[in-house]
Structure formats: structure tokens, C-alpha cells
Amino acid sequence: QKEVEQNSGPLSVPEGAIASLNCTYSDRGSQSFFWYRQYSGKSPELIMFIYSNGDKEDGRFTAQLNKASQYVSLLIRDSQPSDSATYLCAVYSDMRFGAGTRLTVKP
């Protein structure tokens, strides 16, 4: 079974800070990765997709992929209270998710 692991947190950061979320995976053949955000009681929504080594930026979000070290991370700059949610990492080849990291941004 292909494993996806996340630091389960919870992670708490002050408003305006950078939040760093990490995910490691076991299958070296995995090519594509997704970060989903899930608000309490709601379904997940896609926020980032990355398939190349390096960084991908989208607004305040930056996804980083390091295939040699088998980790993918998500940075949230200028964190806002509305970013408070659970962030799920997914290996897209088999649609398996990590356990999620609960982020709280304190005003």
C-alpha cells in the first residue's frame, strides 16, 4: 500500500505569519500531488496541484515538491483566520490522502 503521511498537527500560527505544512510519500513512482483544503463539516476543495520538482506559486500559496526526498509541502504566506482548516495532501495516481493537518490562524 502506498503511504502518504502528514504531520497531523494541530498547527497554530498568528495572523500574518507563514504556515508550513508537510507531506511525505512512500512510492517513488508518484508523479502528481494535490493539496486540498477542508473546512469543518464540508467537503475538500482543491487549492494546489504540483507535478514538477521545485516550487509552484498561486497567490499566497506555494507548493514545493522534492521527488528525491519524497516530500511535498505547502506554504501559506500572510496567513488569515479564514485559512483555518484542515489541509490534506493527496497522491493523485491512486487518490489516497494523508491524515490531514489542522491549521488554526489566530487573529
Added chain:
Amino acid sequence: DGGITQSPKYLFRKEGQNVTLSCEQNLNHDAMYWYRQDPGQGLRLIYYSQIVNDFQKGDIAEGYSVSREKKESFPLTVTSAQKNPTAFYLCASRRTENTEAFFGQGTRLTVV
């Protein structure tokens, strides 16, 4: 509007009864997935189907069954063999591997 619909949103059942959760999509997606989520936990894959009339077990298939008779529909039956069925169930679909998956709004099942 295109999308993926799960119904009902809330479902209550007595212990020992089978219950079927509905998942319908009009996105013309080939692949569909069922997940279970417990409080404070991630998504665990129950079953998935990549084509009509074919489906595979995920990581926690015991006590569940599915069918895929139509491309648009992928119902999940929670059987009495599932020891702890109370959970939030999510259905997802996507066009092909490595494309975005869309989720339904989920069904919260409570067994009493």
C-alpha cells in the same frame, strides 16, 4: 449545472440495517471514489471505480459494497457487517488519472 451530488446529507439508521448512500455525477467522469472520514481524521478510501461495471476495493472495504451500472452513478451500501458505520462519507469523481477530483457535499451517517 455540472457537479457531483450526494444524498441525503444526513442519514440515521438503526444498528443492523443496511443503508445505501447515493452518489451521482453529470460531469462525464470515468472514475468515482468513496471515502470515509471520522472526526479529526483524514480520508480513507473505501472503493473506487475507473470504468462502468468495474470497481476495486480500497483500504477499508470490509462491510461495504458498491455497484457501477451507469457511468453517472456509484452508490455505496453500508452493510450490517460494518462494525462502526457512523461517519462522514464523501464521494468524488474525476475525468482521468492526474486530473482534479471533485467532491460531493458528503453524507453524515449516524447509526443508533
